[in-house]
Amino acid sequence: MRIALVHSYHHTEVPSGENVVVDAQVQALQDAGHEVVVVAQHNDLRRQRRTYPLEAAATVATGIGPDPTEMLHRIRPDVVHVHNLFPNFGTRWLARWEGPLVATLHNFRPICPAGTLLRDGKRCTDCVHTPRAAVTHRCFQHSRLATLPLAVATRGGAVNHPVIKRADRLITISQRAADEYLAAGVSRDKVVVVPNAVADVEQTPDHTDHVHDPRWLFVGRLSAEKGVGALLDAWPAHLPIDVIGTGDQQQELEARHADRPNVRFLGGTGNGQVRARLAGYTGLVVPSLWAEAGPPLTYVEALASGVPVVAYAGNGAADDVARHGTGVVVPPGDAHELGVALKDVQRDRAALGRRARATYDQHFSTRAWVSTLTDLYRETSHG
Numbered sequence: 140m141r142i143a144l145v146h147s148y149h150h151t152e153v154p155s156g157e158n159v160v161v162d163a164q165v166q167a168l169q170d171a172g173h174e175v176v177v178v179a180q181h182n183d184l185r186r187q188r189r190t191y192p193l194e195a196a197a198t199v200a201t202g203i204g205p206d207p208t209e210m211l212h213r214i215r216p217d218v219v220h221v222h223n224l225f226p227n228f229g230t231r232w233l234a235r236w237e238g239p240l241v242a243t244l245h246n247f248r249p250i251c252p253a254g255t256l257l258r259d260g261k262r263c264t265d266c267v268h269t270p271r272a273a274v275t276h277r278c279f280q281h282s283r284l285a286t287l288p289l290a291v292a293t294r295g296g297a298v299n300h301p302v303i304k305r306a307d308r309l310i311t312i313s314q315r316a317a318d319e320y321l322a323a324g325v326s327r328d329k330v331v332v333v334p335n336a337v338a339d340v341e342q343t344p345d346h347t348d349h350v351h352d353p354r355w356l357f358v359g360r361l362s363a364e365k366g367v368g369a370l371l372d373a374w375p376a377h378l379p380i381d382v383i384g385t386g387d388q389q390q391e392l393e394a395r396h397a398d399r400p401n402v403r404f405l406g407g408t409g410n411g412q413v414r415a416r417l418a419g420y421t422g423l424v425v426p427s428l429w430a431e432a433g434p435p436l437t438y439v440e441a442l443a444s445g446v447p448v449v450a451y452a453g454n455g456a457a458d459d460v461a462r463h464g465t466g467v468v469v470p471p472g473d474a475h476e477l478g479v480a481l482k483d484v485q486r487d488r489a490a491l492g493r494r495a496r497a498t499y500d501q502h503f504s505t506r507a508w509v510s511t512l513t514d515l516y517r518e519t520s521h522g
Contacts, residue, residue, distance in 0.1 A: 140173050140174070140217045140218065140513065140516055140517070140520075141173070141174045141175075141176075141214065141215065141216045141217050142168060142173055142174065142175045142176070142216055142217065142218055142219075142220060142516065143175075143176050143177075143178055143211055143214050143216035143218075143219045143220070144161060144164070144165060144175060144176070144177045144178070144219075144220045144222060145177075145178045145179075145207050145211075145219060145220070145221045145222065145224070145228065146158075146161045146177060146178075146179050146180075146221075146222040146223050147179070147180045147181075147182070147223050147224055147225060147226065147227040147228050148161075148179055148180065148181045148182060148183070149182055149223075150182035150183050150186060151183055156245075156335075156435055156436035156437075157222065157223055157245045159337075159410050159436055160222075160245070160335050160436060161177070161222050161223075163336065163337055163338055163505070164508070164512070165177060166338065167336070167338070167505040167508060167509050168509060168512070168513075170505075170509075171509045171513070173513070176214050176216070178207040178210050178211065178214075180205055180227035180228055181227075182227065185227055195226040195227065195288075196226075196285075196287075196288040197288075198226060198227065198228070198229055199225065199226050199288040199289060199291075199292050200287070200288035200291040200292055201229075202229050202230040202231040202292070202301060203229050203231060204227070204228060204229030204230075205227060205228050205229060206228075206229055206231075206232045207228065207232065208232045208235065208236060211236065211238075216238065217239070217516065217520045218238070218239045218240070218241060218516045218519055218520050219236065219238060219239065219240045219241070220240075220241045220242070220243070220516075221233075221240065221241070221242040221243070221302060221306070222242075222243050222245065223245060224302065225248060230292075230301035230302065231301070233301045233302065233304075233305040234301070234304075234305060236305070239307055239516075239519040239520040240305060240306050240307055240519075241306060241307060241308045241309075241310065241515060241516065241519055242302050242303075242305075242306040242308075242309055242310065243309075243310040243311075243312070243333075244302075244303075244309055244310065244311050244312075244316065244320065244432065245312065245432055246432050247316070247319060247430075247432060248289070248293075249293060249297055249300040249302065249303055249320075250264075250266065250267045250293065250296075250297045250300075250319070250320070250323045251263075251264075251266050251267070251273070251278075251293075252266060252270060252273040252278050252279050252286050252289035252290055252293060253273065253278040253279055255364050255429040255430075256319065256429060256430050257364050257428060257429035257430070258276055258278060260363065260428055262430065266278075266290070266293065267296070267297070267322075267323050268296055270289070270290040270291075270293045270294055271290055271294075273286050273289065273290050274286050274287055274290050296323070296324065297320060297323035297324055297325050298323075298324045298325060298326075303320075303325055303329075306329065307329075307519045308329055308330075308331055308515060308518075308519050309325065309329045309330050309331070310331055310332075310333045310515070311330060311331075311332055311333075311432065311433070312332070312333065312334055312335050312432055312433030312434075312455075313332065313334065313431075313432060313433035313434065313455055313458060313459075314332050314458075315430060315431075315432075315433070315455065315458055316332075316430075316431075316432040316433055317330050317332050319430070331515060333508070333511050333512065333515070334433060334434065334439075334502060334503060334508075335433060335434070335436060335439060335503070335508075336439065336503045336504060336505045336507065336508035337436060337439045337440050337443055337503065337505070338505055339443055339504065339505070340414055340417070340418070340440070340443045340444050353378060353379070353421040353481075353485050354379045354380070354381065354419075354420055354421055355378060355379065355380040355381070355420060355421055355422055355423070355424055355449075355481070356380070356381050356383070356416075356417070356420040356422070356423050356424065357370065357380065357381070357382050357383065357384070357423070357424050357425075357426070358383045358384060358408075358413055358423070358437040359383075359384050359425075359427075359435065359437065360384055360385070360386040361382070361384050361385060361386035361387070361388045361389045361392055362386040362387055362388055363388065363428070364427065364428055364429040365384075365386075365426070365427050365428070366426035366427050366428040366451060366454075366471065367382065367384075367388070367392065367426060368388060368391075368392060368395075369426065369428070369471065369472045370424060370426035370451075370477075371392065371395075371396055371402060372472075372474075373472055373473070373474035373477050374401075374402070374477070375474075375477075375478050375481065376399070376401060377401065378401060378481060379401045379402075379403070380401065380402055380403070380424070381403045381405055381420075382402065382403065382404045382405065383405045383406070383407070383408045383413060384406075384407065385406060385407045389404070392404070413437070413440070414440055414444070417440060417441055417444040417446050418444040418445060418446060420446055421447075421484065421485055421488060422441075422446060422447045422448060422449055422466065422481075422484045422485075422488070422491075423437060423438065423441040423446055423447075423448045423449075424448070424449050424450075425437070425438055425448055425449070425450040425451065425454060425456035425457070426450075426451045426454075426471070427450075427451060427454040427455070427456070428451065428453075428454070428471060429454065430453065430454065430455070431454050431455030431456075432455065433455045434455045434456045434458070434459045435455060435456060438450075438455075438456040438459065439499065439503045441495065442465060442495045442496065442498050442499035442503060443496070443499045443503070444495075444496075445492040445493065445495050445496040446492060446495060447465060447466040447467075447484050447487075447488060447491035447492055447494075447495055448460055448465055448466035448495070449466050449467050449468075449469060449477070449480045449481060449484060450466065450467075450468055450469075451468075451469060451470070451471040452468050452469065452470055452471065453471070459498075463494070463498040463502070464491075464494055465491065465494055465495045465498050466480075466484060466491060466495070467480035467483055467484055
């Protein structure tokens with residue numbers, strides 16, 4: 140098949156799972172023999188212009204902006220797969236495109252300007268039908284002005300969002316995300332759950348020395364919704380943990396925990412470096428406080444590396460941990476339960492690691508991913 144993927148790449152200052160997923164999907168589809176062309180915009184390039192903030196705001200609010208249709212007509216794809224249009228592609232072209240179109244909903248931005256369904260650390264669905272609340276609460280970038288274009292863009296509700304309205308099929312990456320969109324009025328006939336996948340990692344022997352030399356890992360944005368602040372406040376003083384990532388809480392967290400030798404802040408690290416190091420850890424911790432549209436990519440990469448996971452209840456990783464037994468789920472912020480979970484995982488690390496790897500093979504491998512995607516593409520292109 141000839142497949143066109145449309146994606147606005149997030150800037151590289153903060154790691155983006157969406158960018159990694161798109162690149163992995165391109166590679167997996169090409170490896171399976173498909174012709175894949177990426178039609179892209181890049182934040183890193185567009186942000187170099189002084190007028191960029193105004194351009195992006197206007198594009199988001201009006202839907203008028205960079206239009207991929209000329210290139211799509213040249214490509215003549217069997218199917219178009221839209222991943223992310225925010226904030227660098229317009230949306231008005233969608234109504235004019237007549238070919239088969241599939242879209243992945245990587246987050247909750249069509250029903251929540253913040254994209255998280257989270258405000259002040261608690262679940263919030265105020266904007267599912269009345270997005271003006273987001274402006275009042277400064278839900279995007281802590282700014283009413285920055286939030287306004289998103290509120291304007293989502294004022295018609297989920298069913299009138301240009302991507303949701305036009306797509307022949309909508310991919311969510313978890314059942315939790317599917318349920319949120321269905322509750323917002325999206326047609327059940329459009330929605331299909333396809334979990335993200337990652338390329339396999341080089342297999343290594345079991346790390347039996349973890350019982351004697353444990354070390355844990357957090358990977359992600361250092362921002363409120365990721366929960367790393369609450370995690371470190373509850374983290375046992377005797378256990379080493381590496382924190383990989385950057386974000387608006389980085390300086391605050393580094394200053395608050397500067398006198399804790401067991402907490403290492405490693406800054407931003409490339410995805411390839413993280414994958415190479417994962418198998419050497421006792422486990423991955425996923426303390427996200429928001430519902431998440433699905434298990435984060437680092438969770439899937441941990442499974443591929445045979446690394447168990449401790450996750451806070453209510454997030455995307457926790458849903459999968461509970462379903463497949465790949466680690467332990469704990470209540471957010473409960474220091475005692477966290478300590479017990481860490482001990483349990485350290486004790487059963489080898490068995491949990493094998494279960495994590497088996498879960499990857501069955502549910503998150505690129506082989507399974509490509510098979511599901513191509514079936515969906517063919518179904519869509521044949522009407």
